[in-house]
Amino acid sequence: MSIDVGIDLGTSSTLVYVRGRGVIIKEPSVVAYDRDTNKVRAFGEEARTMLGRTPGNIIAIRPLKHGVISDYTVTEKMIKYFITKALGRRTFQKPKISVCVPSGVTEVEQKAVEEAAYAAGAREVFVVQEPVAAALGAGIDISKPYGNMIVDIGGGTTDIAVISLGGTVASASIKVAGDDLDDAIMRYIRSQHNLLIGERTAEDIKIKVGSTYPLMEEEAMEVKGRNVVTGLPKTVTITSLETENALREITDQIVESIIAVLEQTPPELSADILDRGIILTGGGSLLRGLEELIEERTGIHTLTAEEPMKVVAIGTGEYKELMKSDWTE
Structure with a gap:
């Protein structure tokens, strides 16, 4: 029996779905790279925890930008790592892999995804458009x-x-998309409060008090960062109404x-x-x-x-089977 794997290869996160087992990996699309030795030090969650806590020779790379491969070699290694982690050493059989891509990708960008999946050990590769995978994963016929x-x-x-x-x-x-929402919050807090914050803090604000529509009751949270003027640590209070203003353009x-x-x-x-x-x-x-x-x-x-972060991975993994049953009757 062949192993079917679906990969939602995202700019921020990579999810791996194995048919019969569900989504078993959800990790950041981050790779920690040692510039001195030209070797990869860590992938996914482990690489993300190294951000800002490593010597200068180790840098964190996001090998995908806006949903497409920007660093082919690192992407290939990252896919291989996630596949091995998902399947373990239980099988020597090469899996059939479906990978999703944004609907606006060029043929060259699509080919790069296919080649990276083959190089990572796929027996067969299917490329699925993201909205189609999302619809299937959401249970739409x-x-x-x-x-x-x-x-x-x-x-x-x-x-x-x-x-x-x-x-x-x-x-x-x-x-x-999501990364731009974080950037918008960082820019707003810098311009309105003279406060420098990092990506993680911006994402935290987005999750806890972020809103794009007036809430029944306004919410607020304390945010710590560095004062742009003095260079010293500073705490400010950010409200949901402010996030609404910050995110409006996006x-x-x-x-x-x-x-x-x-x-x-x-x-x-x-x-x-x-x-x-x-x-x-x-x-x-x-x-x-x-x-x-x-x-x-x-x-x-x-x-x-339901479970909106998982539906693309589920739809990607189920694509081949669902489309075959729908169209070969």
Whole structure:
């Protein structure tokens, strides 16, 4: 029996799904690299914990930028590491690997993903578009002639697509996503509070008090960082209303892209989307108020998939089997 593996190769995180076992790995897409010896020191969570705590010769690399490979050699090693970790030494059989890519990738970028998966030990490689994988992972039957709209907000890209009969009818892939939300919070706090904070703190703010729509009750949290003027440590209080202001430019871009895809959608499928609603997936979909904001601007019921961070990995891993059963009857 062949081993089917699905890899959600993301800018921020990599998830590995093994058929029959589910999502068994979710780790940061980070590699710690020693410049003196040209060797990789650590992958994933271990590499992330080394950030800012290592000698100058060890640097942390994110081998993917905006959902595509920016460092081929390091990506190949990272895929190999995650596959070995997922499968262990229980089998000598090469796995069949499905890897998802953003819907806007070029043929060259897609080829790079395929080659990296083969070099990492795959027997067969299938490339799946991210929105299609997200729809399958969310439990949507995409083989029927009905329009389904998926908005997958990852770390490096936001993929928006209308899917019908197993294919993409209208789509957009924008290089604005979760990482940009963190950057926007960092810039806002620097400009409004003269406070320098790191990526981890920005992400913490986004998760704890971040919002894109007015909350019933405003929330606040204390944030520690370095004063830009004095260079000394400083603590400020950040509110959910401030995060709404900080994130407005990014969330507006996402909503405008959703509207642009809706404008390209054939009328019959538009009617289906009005009935079925818009489905949000990916880590960025967990940002509070996003459902309400999209619903207010589009007039279409919007909801977030269950376990939105896992659906792309699940859909990628199940893609081959689901599509085979749908289309070979």
